[in-house]
Structure formats: C-alpha cells, structure tokens
Amino acid sequence: MLLRPATRADLPAVLALLADEERVVDPASVTVTAAYERAFADIEADPRNEMLVLVDDSAGGPVVGCLQATYIPGLGKGGAERALIEAVRIRADRRGGGLGRELMSRAVARARARGCALVQLTSNKSRTDAHRFYASLGFARSHDGFKLTL
Template sequence: MGDLEIRPATADDIPAIVAMLADDPLGAQRESPDDLTPYLSALERLSRDPHQFLVVADRDGQVVGTLQLTIIPGLSRKGATRSIIEAVRIHADERGSGLGTQFIEWAVEESRRQGCSLVQLTSDASRTDAHRFYERLGFTASHVGFKLAL
C-alpha cells in the first residue's frame, strides 16, 4: 500500500481535503469545492493556533485522509485538558484499509502527548457505520449533542 505519513496540512492539500469533506451526502450539502477561498482562510487561522492540528494522511504523495484535532484546556474535571477529534475523512479508495484506525490512534496518542486526559468526538446521528467504528476503538456514546446555526 505504500508508505503512510501523517503530517500537518498545507495550502496545497486543501483541494484534496475539501473533496473528501464533500464526498458524502452530508458534506455534499455544506461544502463548496469550487471556491477554496474560505478553506484557505480557515487554514491560515488554524495554522496560527497552537491548539489546532489539521493533519492529512499522505500515501506516496497523495492525500488519502484528513482530520482536525483540537486541544482544549479547561477547568472542569479538576482542570483537565481534553481534545476533540473532528472532520475525519478517509478517501473512498482507502476505506476498509485500516487507515481510519491508524488515524484515530495517531489522534489519541497526540492527545496524550499534549497532556489530555479525555478525547471526545462527535459524529452525525445518521453515520451509523462511523458510530460502530468509533465504538470498536474504545469510544463510548455518552452525550447528546446540540447545534445552533449562526
């Protein structure tokens, strides 16, 4: 399958990242691969924030996965630091290859390295396959999430 590298995302990776974000029924409704300007602006903001890790999985020069890891210092849980894993996407050609597991394991290990005592993630209620995947990796469904569009 070739060598896999998990590395920080760059501006050159944005087209591939946005294509993966848009490559499902939910993403197709909310992403705009034809205009990368907002994504490039977001990458600049993320790159300046030491608590944000937007990474890609690169296999032989091709971006085959992406995720965002956010480190959140807090007061609750006796001042615990936690992390949130978001926007996990694996290229369609790589699904079932074990890359998703490697990616989540990387995020958990990086969370430990950053001093986190808890790793959280959310998954849309309709993504039942993803829910089973996360449960196999030791995550437990523990909260009900809410959103407010602004």
C-alpha cells in the same frame, strides 16, 4: 503512512475528502474559496488547532485521510486539556483497510502526548457505520449533543 499537519498545498485534497463521503472527488475539481483560505490560515496559526492529513508515501504522497483536532483547555478533569476531533475522513476507495483505525489511533496518541485527559468527537446521527467504527476504537456514547445553526 505518514500523519502530518496539513499544508496549504493539501487544502484541495482535504476539501475533496470533506465534499463527499461516498465517492472519490478529484481535488483539482474543488474550488478553494477565500473563506476556506481564511479558515485554513486560522487553523494553521492557532497552536490549539491542527488539520492533520494521512499521506500514502508509497504512492507518491496522495492525501488519503484527514481530521481536525482542537485542544480545549478546561477546569474539568483537573485542569487538563481535552481534544475535540472533527472532520474525520478516509478517501472512499481506501476504506476498509485499517487506515481510519490508524488515523484515529495516531490522533489519540498525539492528544495523549500533549497531556489531554479526554478525546471527544461528534458524528452525525445518520452515520451509523462511523458510530460502529468509533465504538470499536473504545469511544463511548456518554452525552447527547446539541447544535444551534447561526
């Protein structure tokens, strides 16, 4: 498995992963809108953001997982950065084989190598399997989160 920054060519596969957690979505069926193009270009151009893909090299390179990492400077934790991880997905037909653990451990290692003092993430309250998974990786429920839809 290879973890690397996503390229524009990976965008349909990433959007397919984000489209439906319960089934495999064919990347060719995904519409890449101008809004997705802009968002991806912004992520790619920002040194504090990265969209990472987990690629199965043995099977011709399909994208089997993804996540977005945002590195946030702050005055807490001695002025160290923190990493915010979002949009974590493993393709539905590839779950259960340790790919999620591999994806997250590599993302945490990248944050550690960058000097981050903390890795944080949020997960929808309905995703109880994901919560058990994050807890098994050592993530603790330490805060309540709030969102305001605009």
